[in-house]
Amino acid sequence: MLKLHSYFRSSAAFRVRIALQLKGLPHEIIPVHLLHGGGQQRQPGFLDLNPAGLVPVLEAGGEALTQSLAIIEYLDETHPLPPLLPADPLDRARVRALALEICCDIHPLNNLRVLRFLAHELKVGEAGRDAWYRHWAETGLEAIEARLARRAQAGDFCHGDRPTLADCCLVPQVFNARRMNCRTEHLPTVLAIHDRCMALPEFVRAAPAQQPDAG
């Protein structure tokens, strides 16, 4: 069985949980608590799986797969239905670019280890850290909104009428932005897509609150 090393609040793990649910793949969730015991992701057993010390890790085919987007592409290649990427190469490029715009240009700036470095090493203070968080979340989501609004008529989700890799990334990012009190009310297309996703049971089952380690 597939084993996903996950932390309930990790948006990267959340992306993979959504993909596993959309594919209907049985899997075991192995919680990795990023705060307890100095961070379970920094313990030797976990570092053997992933030297970068980051969740998620998917154990599949005898390998420990890392990086949420690489994991989701693997799931899509090995379990093609329902597809998480469209068929046409230009459309695939658009969906991947939306996903990467979230996974490269927003999330890495705002994850736990980065916020800690700002606070502990650069001593920017709580107000500085929060300004940083909101700046990148809002700037990034505004660019996503601009991109989605151009093609809002094209479907109910980020691309077309069913969820793709892009929606697997968008929903966790909106979840994070709200948790950190970022402005989102000026992002109507983003929010409409988010709400359509969260009306689906697959997204609900993947959400942080439904995880065994939620608390």
Add this chain to the structure above:
Amino acid sequence: MLKLHSYFRSSAAFRVRIALQLKGLPHEIIPVHLLHGGGQQRQPGFLDLNPAGLVPVLEAGGEALTQSLAIIEYLDETHPLPPLLPADPLDRARVRALALEICCDIHPLNNLRVLRFLAHELKVGEAGRDAWYRHWAETGLEAIEARLARRAQAGDFCHGDRPTLADCCLVPQVFNARRMNCRTEHLPTVLAIHDRCMALPEFVRAAPAQQPDAG
């Protein structure tokens, strides 16, 4: 003809330039200077192409494609030879994870707009900014070294005996790390792969110094 909007020092643009060279695809380079005139990437004409205001953008098939990894996957899907991803899904996942570990976990923390925000908004000072840069470059490349060293025997490049998507990402990241005086001498596998790549004319032609806007 393919048109690549590029900045000579952008490591994301450098990745795509390598892929275009490895594929042997004729293309026009359109320089976008990130510093001149307040940043040409923030001018309306460019923002029409990419609302995120980031290079690279590849004009192909009537669309403006963004995000270096999405662009390279598109090139690989539309021009399969030589392949930039292996055939087996587990191997593809490994190559994509290496690429993403660079493109998500190192580069976004160290690009120009982020360094500017640290300096101008958070006032961390030059020493703080440099400590930040080196921390993420070195931490990230050390994780890559650990991952590559496990399989160093498997080939001359990041994965096997010819360059893949992972090498398209590794070489520009090493270039950046050196330019910023980061420690790299403790990364023998990374450096050996870098040097093998830079012995190939395709990588040399894609390098910053060879670009029309170098200066």
